[in-house]
Amino acid sequence: MYFIVVGCGKVGAHLARILSEEHNVAIIDRNSQSFESLKPVFNGLTITGSGMDLDVLREAGIERCDALAAVSSDDNVNLVIGQVARRIFHVPKVVVRVTDPVKAEVYRGLGYEIINGSYLVAEVIRDKLIEGHFSTYILESSQVSMLEVIVSKEKAGRPVSTFNLPDQFYVALVVRHGEPLLPEANLVVHDGDRLIGVVKIAQLKHVRKILGIT
Numbered sequence: 001m002y003f004i005v006v007g008c009g010k011v012g013a014h015l016a017r018i019l020s021e022e023h024n025v026a027i028i029d030r031n032s033q034s035f036e037s038l039k040p041v042f043n044g045l046t047i048t049g050s051g052m053d054l055d056v057l058r059e060a061g062i063e064r065c066d067a068l069a070a071v072s073s074d075d076n077v078n079l080v081i082g083q084v085a086r087r088i089f090h091v092p093k094v095v096v097r098v099t100d101p102v103k104a105e106v107y108r109g110l111g112y113e114i115i116n117g118s119y120l121v122a123e124v125i126r127d128k129l130i131e132g133h134f135s136t137y138i139l140e141s142s143q144v145s146m147l148e149v150i151v152s153k154e155k156a157g158r159p160v161s162t163f164n165l166p167d168q169f170y171v172a173l174v175v176r177h178g179e180p181l182l183p184e185a186n187l188v189v190h191d192g193d194r195l196i197g198v199v200k201i202a203q204l205k206h207v208r209k210i211l212g213i214t
Contacts, residue, residue, distance in 0.1 A: 002026075002065045006051035006081050007072030008034040011097065015069060020044040026060040029072075051081045057089065067093035071115075075100050082112055145204070149195040149211055156191040160184075163195055165210060168203040171195045 001023045005016045008029035016027040017038060025044035029035065032048040049056035051070065062068065068085045070078035075098045082096040095113045098104040104116040149163065149171075160183045164170050174181040175194040181187065189195070199207050207213075 001067070002061060004028065004057075004060050004062055004065045004068045006068065006070045006078070007097075008037060008046075009071070009073055010037070012069075012071045013037040015071060016044060017042050026065075028056060028060055052077060052084065054084070054088070057084070062089045062091065065091060067091065067095070069095045069097070071095075071097040075103055079103070079107060079112075082107075086112075143201055144198055145201050147197050147199040147204070147207065147213075149197065149213060151189045151191060151193040151195065152212075153191045155212075156189060156193075158189055160187045160189050160195065163189075163197070163211065165203075165207060167200070169197050169199045169207045169211070171197040173197075 003019050003023055003025045005012050005019070005025060005027040006029075008016070008027050008031075012027060012029070013034070016025050019025045020041075020043040026047060027035070027038070027044060028047045028049060028051045030048070030050055032046075035046045038046070045060070047056060047060050049059075051057065051072065062085065068081075068091050070081040070085070072078055072081075078096045078098060082094050085091040085094045093113070095115060096107065097115050098107065099116065101116060104114045108114045147169065160171055160174060171183045173196040174183050174187065174189065175196065176190060176192075183195075
């Protein structure tokens with residue numbers, strides 16, 4: 001897959017590095033010195049310029065990319081880039097980083113994939129204070145991660161338990177029309193349901209293949 005990351009701060013640099021381990025990546029930033037943070041290993045393309053510049057986006061390969069992440073330190077810039085990527089270039093997957101909780105909710109309501117760092121950090125701290133472990137272990141572990149599966153028409157009508165792969169992938173939550181459902185064994189999945197599961201990173205490629213995730 002081919003990804004574009006806009007913004008080479010701490011978040012963008014780390015995201016670009018880990019994506020480049022398995023995929024083709026281009027990262028854009030106004031300041032060429034920011035690319036120093038990609039060291040020691042980055043196997044992608046670096047482009048100096050504004051992520052709001054259409055020519056810069058074309059140079060980065062936006063017309064052929066599979067997904068774009070706008071993660072600069074400026075909410076407004078990220079939101080503009082997100083709209084440009086979706087509406088002008090029709091990028092299949094666009095994720096936008098927004099630090100302002102109010103803006104995050106507004107744009108999430110418009111159908112944008114929004115990542116709000118304030119909420120994520122608050123939730124992690126909450127877990128550390130109250131729960132101690134569990135969800136923060138999932139977020140911080142280098143051995144497991146979260147994987148989303150969208151149920152297709154062909155796979156609808158099956159019990160959710162049939163998606164579990166022993167010692168590889170386990171469905172932890174079903175989201176239907178925005179409402180969370182606990183995946184009891186007799187729960188039958190519907191077309192368009194989102195299955196949120198825990199996956200072993202070492203088995204990720206195999207799990208994606210088995211579940212038909214491209």
